[in-house]
Amino acid sequence: MPITDLVAPEAILPALKVNSKKQALQELAAKAAELTGQNERAIFEVLLQREKLGTTAVGYGVAIPHGKLPKLEKIFGLFARLDRPIDFEAMDGQPVDLVFLLLAPEGAGADHLKALARIARLLRDQDIAKKLRASRDAQAIYSVLALPPATAA
Numbered sequence: 001m002p003i004t005d006l007v008a009p010e011a012i013l014p015a016l017k018v019n020s021k022k023q024a025l026q027e028l029a030a031k032a033a034e035l036t037g038q039n040e041r042a043i044f045e046v047l048l049q050r051e052k053l054g055t056t057a058v059g060y061g062v063a064i065p066h067g068k069l070p071k072l073e074k075i076f077g078l079f080a081r082l083d084r085p086i087d088f089e090a091m092d093g094q095p096v097d098l099v100f101l102l103l104a105p106e107g108a109g110a111d112h113l114k115a116l117a118r119i120a121r122l123l124r125d126q127d128i129a130k131k132l133r134a135s136r137d138a139q140a141i142y143s144v145l146a147l148p149p150a151t152a153a
């Protein structure tokens with residue numbers, strides 16, 4: 001599953017300015033609501049509930065907040081490069097500056113897990129992460145995300 005199946009060019013925030021994990025989740029929920037037509041508060045609550053189970057920061061400055069929504073039609077992704085890194089309670093203690101929000105329909109099952117695994121694999125690749133951090137606009141970021149896996153590595 002290519003990442004471009006999960007995230008559209010308009011779902012890229014190239015320099016999100018936030019000061020905290022909660023603020024990041026609020027901003028991501030607002031943008032996701034705008035693009036999906038879902039309720040912003042519902043998205044934010046789903047993300048907060050997931051974070052209460054344990055941080056979605058996966059290390060190396062990357063976080064993948066995610067959740068399921070009953071009324072969502074298909075898996076939706078949103079990518080944000082933060083203007084400056086923030087504490088996301090990562091296990092490795094590193095602040096986060098690359099965030100990929102993933103929302104899935106309630107019954108997505110294995111597709112949701114496959115999407116999470118694909119995103120984690122891509123963003124843990126240090127070359128890809130470096131290119132994403134160096135990209136300054138949405139189109140440049142989308143181009144990096146759209147690289148085929150072999151080229152990306």
